[in-house]
Amino acid sequence: xxxxxxxxxxxxxxAYRAALAELPLSAAPADDVRGTVAVVPGTGDxxxxxxxxxxxxxxxxxxxxxxxxxxxxxxxxxxPPGMQVIVERPRLRPDVVSDAVxxxxxxxxxxxTVECAAPSVGLDDAILxxxxxxRSLIGGPxxxxxxxxxxxxxxxxxxxxxxxxxxxxxTLMATPVGGFHGGGLxxxxxxxxxxxxxxxxxxxxxxxxxxxxxxxxxxxxxxxxSSARLALRRAMEACSSxxxxxDLHELFQDMALTWxxxxx
Amino acid sequence: xxxxxxxxxxxxxxxxxxxxxxxxxxxxxxxxxxADAGSGRARRLAERCGARWSEGEADLLADPAVEVVAVCSPxxxxxxxILAALASGKRTIFCEKPLATSRLEADEVISxxxxxxxxxxxxxxxxxxxxxxxxxxxxxxxxxxxxxxxxTLALPPNDRYHGVVAEGGPxxxxxxxxxxxxxxxxxxxxxxxxxxxxxxxxxxxxxDIAPGIDEVIYARVAPPVGYLVGYRAGGxxxxxxxxxxxxxxxxxxxxxxxxxxxxxEVNFPPAFVHAGSAATRVRSVDGQWTEYRRDxxxxxxxxxxxxxxxxxxxxxxxxxxxxxxxxxxxxxxxxVAAKILEGVPQ
Numbered sequence: 215x216x217x218x219x220x221x222x223x224x225x226x227x228x229a230y231r232a233a234l235a236e237l238p239l240s241a242a243p244a245d246d247v248r249g250t251v252a253v254v255p256g257t258g259d260x261x262x263x264x265x266x267x268x269x270x271x272x273x274x275x276x277x278x279x280x281x282x283x284x285x286x287x288x289x290x291x292x293x294p295p296g297m298q299v300i301v302e303r304p305r306l307r308p309d310v311v312s313d314a315v316x317x318x319x320x321x322x323x324x325x326x327t328v329e330c331a332a333p334s335v336g337l338d339d340a341i342l343x344x345x346x347x348x349r350s351l352i353g354g355p356x357x358x359x360x361x362x363x364x365x366x367x368x369x370x371x372x373x374x375x376x377x378x379x380x381x382x383x384x385t386l387m388a389t390p391v392g393g394f395h396g397g398g399l400x401x402x403x404x405x406x407x408x409x410x411x412x413x414x415x416x417x418x419x420x421x422x423x424x425x426x427x428x429x430x431x432x433x434x435x436x437x438x439x440s441s442a443r444l445a446l447r448r449a450m451e452a453c454s455s456x457x458x459x460x461d462l463h464e465l466f467q468d469m470a471l472t473w474x475x476x477x478x
Numbered sequence: 479x480x481x482x483x484x485x486x487x488x489x490x491x492x493x494x495x496x497x498x499x500x501x502x503x504x505x506x507x508x509x510x511x512x513a514d515a516g517s518g519r520a521r522r523l524a525e526r527c528g529a530r531w532s533e534g535e536a537d538l539l540a541d542p543a544v545e546v547v548a549v550c551s552p553x554x555x556x557x558x559x560i561l562a563a564l565a566s567g568k569r570t571i572f573c574e575k576p577l578a579t580s581r582l583e584a585d586e587v588i589s590x591x592x593x594x595x596x597x598x599x600x601x602x603x604x605x606x607x608x609x610x611x612x613x614x615x616x617x618x619x620x621x622x623x624x625x626x627x628x629x630t631l632a633l634p635p636n637d638r639y640h641g642v643v644a645e646g647g648p649x650x651x652x653x654x655x656x657x658x659x660x661x662x663x664x665x666x667x668x669x670x671x672x673x674x675x676x677x678x679x680x681x682x683x684x685x686d687i688a689p690g691i692d693e694v695i696y697a698r699v700a701p702p703v704g705y706l707v708g709y710r711a712g713g714x715x716x717x718x719x720x721x722x723x724x725x726x727x728x729x730x731x732x733x734x735x736x737x738x739x740x741x742x743e744v745n746f747p748p749a750f751v752h753a754g755s756a757a758t759r760v761r762s763v764d765g766q767w768t769e770y771r772r773d774x775x776x777x778x779x780x781x782x783x784x785x786x787x788x789x790x791x792x793x794x795x796x797x798x799x800x801x802x803x804x805x806x807x808x809x810x811x812x813x814v815a816a817k818i819l820e821g822v823p824q
Binding site for chain 1: 625626628630632634693695696698700701702704706708710713714715717719721723724725726727728730734736737738739741761763764765766767
């Protein structure tokens with residue numbers, strides 16, 4: 215019998231302690247960050263926390279549900295390229311994104327619309343993940359073209375892919391709503407010969423992807439693996455394979471777009 | 479005794495839409511005359527309903543049997559034909575959307591109808607959809623709390639729906655080449671046509687909750703045929719999105735209204751078919767989704783029923799609202815065209 219590698223995971227987050235319990239063969243808890251996959255909470259100044267994990271000798275970092283930070287708080291160029299970072303984005307789970315993209319079978323979107331609604335405190339984070347969905351469904355980075363915010367904090371923006379083979383436009387509409395649940399609602403439509411409709415509603419516990427073609431509607435199966443467990447598994451796979459994960463790069467792309475949008 | 483209808487126009491909208499709808503409302507209306515502009519289609523349609531047919535509009539407008547003139551010709555003809563109908567002594571007009579293509583035309587038509595005391599109805603069917611009526615009631619109660627509106631259309635070719643309500647297609651003329659959308663003047667013209675031809679379905683409803691157009695934020699023609707338009711109406715942001723596809727899934731025709739608490743989503747059925755009213759669902763701030771049942775009747779039937787009510791005097795003709803709706807669409811189309819041409823040497 216081949217003994218699989220067991221990774222040490224350093225985390226205090228309850229969701230990750232639970233995920234650890236769900237990975238008894240491949241992961242084990244550790245108190246010290248050195249040589250471990252260090253889980254950095256995405257709250258507060260998570261960039262500094264990531265730097266601390268790096269300085270502490272972490273093998274890799276899982277960044278858990280990052281919130282938007284001010285532009286000046288991060289220095290993307292200073293992160294060592296070989297250091298693996300997996301970003302857990304519960305509204306933008308890579309397995310759900312993969313379901314959505316794969317079901318399009320290469321049919322390009324003609325346009326993408328994103329609508330976000332969340333309490334003011336969480337609206338920027340919803341926009342961040344909305345930008346991520348637009349990027350994923352269009353298949354490349356997006357640029358900000360025009361936008362506006364009202365005094366009440368609602369926003370609309372026009373984005374596009376600016377690709378060589380013709381630019382694909384996207385729009386983002388965001389509205390602050392009342393309530394106490396910070397998660398909010400994301401509704402994404404990729405329109406074209408294949409239509410993708412994504413609804414992520416955290417207060418409702420809804421994470422739904424539908425693919426609509428001339429033949430009908432496919433509602434993709436629900437993903438029951440926790441977002442934290444998925445992130446840990448991906449981190450361990452990235453460490454084993456040595457294949458660099460694009461998560462941090464994509465997060466910074468989405469943050470750059472969100473900053474541009476928030477500046478408008 | 480049913481009201482006698484004369485129809486100016488014999489295109490797909492008449493064959494696949496108005497004649498079947500009027501067939502459903504036989505106790506209220508009967509078609510007595512159909513006129514085309516020389517295509518010969520009027521005869522085929524008229525023979526089936528025992529009506530007269532003619533070419534051009536003069537015979538129909540002179541026909542004493544015609545009580546209601548239904549203007550179903552291309553949009554550029556609407557205002558002129560309404561004025562011609564009034565001049566011929568007709569006093570009831572149903573006009574397919576849009577009412578007019580310029581502010582001047584709209585003002586002229588409404589003034590003339592008001593002066594003549596004519597009954598005028600514009601066929602903005604979504605406005606008469608019962609589901610929209612209920613959604614609007616909910617939104618009016620939330621006055622001042624509407625934050626954003628989006629109207630999103632993804633439409634396959636109309637022939638798919640013509641085929642289930644009519645025979646003898648294809649009804650759509652083959653597209654003659656692709657316009658050069660890189661040319662801002664062409665793009666502005668296309669966008670103007672799409673707004674006054676397609677967005678017009680929902681603009682009166684948008685105006686109900688977001689009157690005024692303060693600023694166009696973006697306007698873009700989206701290939702193959704479509705648009706993305708964003709504008710501000712006071713504190714409300716409005717986005718209009720359209721893509722017309724050569725093939726693909728069934729039509730998506732969705733109006734979403736984001737308020738400070740709820741999100742109201744109205745999904746209209748495809749054009750031409752009779753699938754009942756729009757389907758409405760509301761998402762409350764705590765993540766509860768409520769889906770409301772569809773009504774049996776759609777906006778097409780409802781608009782003709784309302785015309786019957788106007789004829790019976792049971793409802794007033796809202797000249798000011800009709801004018802405001804028409805101006806809103808024209809002003810938006812003009813502002814959007816200007817946005818496209820911004821910075822382009824004229």
